[in-house]
Amino acid sequence: MCPSNPPREFPSPGVSYRLQLPRGIPVHYQPLVCLMFAFIDPNPLAFLLRAAQIYPDKLALVHPDVEHPVIYSYAVWTQRIQNLAYALIQAGIQPGDRVAVIAPNSPAIAEAHHGVLAARAVICPINTRLTHAEVAYILEHSGSRLIIVDHEFSHLVTGAKVPVVVTNDSGRVGDPYEEFLSTGRQFSAERGWPGLEWERDEDAAAALCYTSGTTGRPKGVITTIRGAYLAAIGNAYETGMNRDSTYLWILPMFHACGWTYPWAVTLASAAQITLRQVSYPLIWNHLLNSGVTHYCGAPTVQIGLVNAPQATRLSKPVSAIVAGSAPTAHLIEELEKEEYHPGSRIWINTYGPTTRCYDQPAWANLQLDDRAKFLARQGHSFATAVDARVVYPPKEGESLDAELVDVPKDGKTVGEIVFRGNIVMKEYFKDPEATKKAFRGAHFNTGDLAVMHPDGYIAVQDRSKDIIISGGENASSLAIEQELSSHPDVLEVSVVARPHPKWGERPMAFVILHPSHEKKWAGRHAEFADDLKKHARARLPGFACPEWVSVVDELPKTSTGKIQKVTLRKLVAKL
């Protein structure tokens, strides 16, 4: 982790971290014109400027495991971001314009999360694992006016009709991205932060992130300046991140702006480490040797982490923010054993984590496996979120305005998780119909099925499309996976509905064997299937026991680590 080149930009001694205020903004906030909001301050960009002001020499960002590693202090990094903002403005970017970014975790995409906002534009991070056609659709739909693309993914934007800035991720003179920053630097030096202006409408878009579009075209989720500010504060507060923290980037930033952690990290004046890829040896190296205190990851990444050959007990607890889909109790147990402190959360399509499984003091007396069952639930609303509810699904033909009705707190009745408040997305971009539908009953309808336990904890059961209707009974694929994953030889498992002549549907399980038990079952997968079914029968009602078990080498996953059940369902449809 020895940088080959020293940082090149140094702020002048009298540097100001104060942007221009729009004219006429009074002291505590101001209504500018009718229906136009103007609370200037809840802007997540403010966190970066404050960190640079307080801790100019403190480590802001390290990009270690590349040919040309870089290390930036807050002062230097903030200067780069200022340069980016001016470069974007110089390139013709207007307030409200979308700027697309296609890059793995690296300085460029981290910088864009601040620099694009400083130019009063909207960041549109695009998943690097999409196809050229999918990227083209998003570029077109978002109306992006400029593209910043990592050299590894430049093939995804061939033929783009707007300017493309390629980054070689070198931080060196001659890198086109660095040259682009240089075009901003000349204005930067002259005008500084006071030459830029705060976005005056806190309800303006901060980001436009596209869904993975497993069912139809991806939808563009608009999140706001205000929402990003409050979600980032919520994340920093809930995870206890502060200036002594080091955040490791495992979750891709292109995934919904890294759940607002680009801004939570700067609020905390913490350090961040960017890794281009999810490599368990590299991650373990940093967990053990780089003072990492926090990271985010979907359950599937966490499974890989605790089962990697390098896995060992950590000497200091690390906060593992588990979200993206529901973790199994088994995973929580494994994490706890290795001294991670998992904060089980659910990812619901907008700003990132919005619920948290707050552990109760009384649970401390439970055995780890029992406690893990409680901890694997999704819990309660986050600090800055409100009103996570589980409600009955809409009745046939019911109006979208109909009042929502909560399911009873019985731990059994399955409903849909809905919520509202500051950290709900603003809208689906250019899709008022989809927005209206998602906002049934004046709440955001997540599509996640869950029960409400008597203690008020929400526990996810399934995505509505993942439920298995077997002999008229609703079987939760997640509940089945929870039980199957407790089999000692199972590494990861996914369960989907397979058509059945008698029962309508029956569960089929796809299983990856644990590496250390693979040999034991080599050539005897049918026997393993029987063993697993037996394991299931001891734990699940008959209708929820898998009818079929298929041992596989890998499971189809989205770039963000979610298992693509739609692919599995297509597979079983052909069986």
Next chain:
Amino acid sequence: MCPSNPPREFPSPGVSYRLQLPRGIPVHYQPLVCLMFAFIDPNPLAFLLRAAQIYPDKLALVHPDVEHPVIYSYAVWTQRIQNLAYALIQAGIQPGDRVAVIAPNSPAIAEAHHGVLAARAVICPINTRLTHAEVAYILEHSGSRLIIVDHEFSHLVTGAKVPVVVTNDSGRVGDPYEEFLSTGRQFSAERGWPGLEWERDEDAAAALCYTSGTTGRPKGVITTIRGAYLAAIGNAYETGMNRDSTYLWILPMFHACGWTYPWAVTLASAAQITLRQVSYPLIWNHLLNSGVTHYCGAPTVQIGLVNAPQATRLSKPVSAIVAGSAPTAHLIEELEKEEYHPGSRIWINTYGPTTRCYDQPAWANLQLDDRAKFLARQGHSFATAVDARVVYPPKEGESLDAELVDVPKDGKTVGEIVFRGNIVMKEYFKDPEATKKAFRGAHFNTGDLAVMHPDGYIAVQDRSKDIIISGGENASSLAIEQELSSHPDVLEVSVVARPHPKWGERPMAFVILHPSHEKKWAGRHAEFADDLKKHARARLPGFACPEWVSVVDELPKTSTGKIQKVTLRKLVAKL
């Protein structure tokens, strides 16, 4: 701390912690009508409801050192607050009405900070140490529609023209305050939280707190729902308060709503202990035996605390939030020695702490006395505050709209601290002229004089009226006090200007001797004065050395512990 009576209200098992939403509020927020704001969620009441939902059985409030101690869990306490809200509504309180509260730290005033907001009214806490005439003025000026008064202070409201609810602070049947809650309980049981409605305008007033009015009539400071929400989050985040924390009430809640800690505590789902008076034996008992993790206090209270006979080294660090006026380096040193972790802050007249002296990693290598000098400064903007600046005072005849100019970062040029943003007060109630003047240059002008150090840290020098102009030189009374307080025999000191025939003004010091050195100087105060002057000459420029030293038994203080220099100045004017 054994409660004599069990709590009397129990929430029903199916209790809902969800208030009614105003009609037509969409999902992420809504502009209702022109120039009317409607972000429902940043309401500090939401913190209480969330805590009750997550931790119903957790300790919320303990009121120990009274004849009838009480202990409330979050569920029970939240129920009491709901009862209060209904009782207020039942008594005719309308949205926006002011409800006055005159009480020492106790359940009633803590409950009012939530219950008044739940009734969509505005809490107006009044200082218990004011005179009847002063209270009458505030009641009249605020237009309070109802008064909740502690039995010890009921004489302050005789002749009041609005309903008065007396609390005997007993928590028992027959206590008029408890009877008042009972009038709410009947509606409460029937309608619950969903029978109440969220305040739809987040810019609506949450509180109306009056200044101490040392110069003329007290002014009413209006703070908002949104501001209280963000200030409370800032306080909980900055002080690392969480559900394992216990907050000890030393700072009176009537002082600017206890710097928003009534809400910061509930955001954290922490426990709070209320003490009716500042009694050092009681406070030390709780510091040592009740698991206290956080408390707030003005420097003068902290001085009393570290010099109390009970003072001893704490076994675990306690976060001492020092604000209200600038602490001396000597005090910070004393606090550190006893394992408090002082977060030096400055109190600037609106929501509470808005800056913090963030310690730099490099300071860890300094000797404690040197480090204390750095730590006694006021530092940088708080997490949810922005743009604390030190600017030149207005020129003669300059417009209030003139652009503010920052003083150089030289640690010498004295300017005025100004700031803006979410945690600035909204206005002085019914006083547009004073508001306009306070908001010179679109920033809140604090009246606190300070320098900006080269490292960007703000250090308070003085209130503008406290500066001493000696022979044309500006001497900071605070800087003089800093040096005098380092004399080993000084407990507390205050310095004011005394007219001088030759130099215009010269400093005069009023000193309280440290109890353990009192005897040494008994009958020899003139010799002590010489000793102190000698001490000063070794540390201060000649124009800043005190010309006169007066040993006193006590210093005149406001109810919130600020030394009343105006009284000292009146005194010296007569000499």
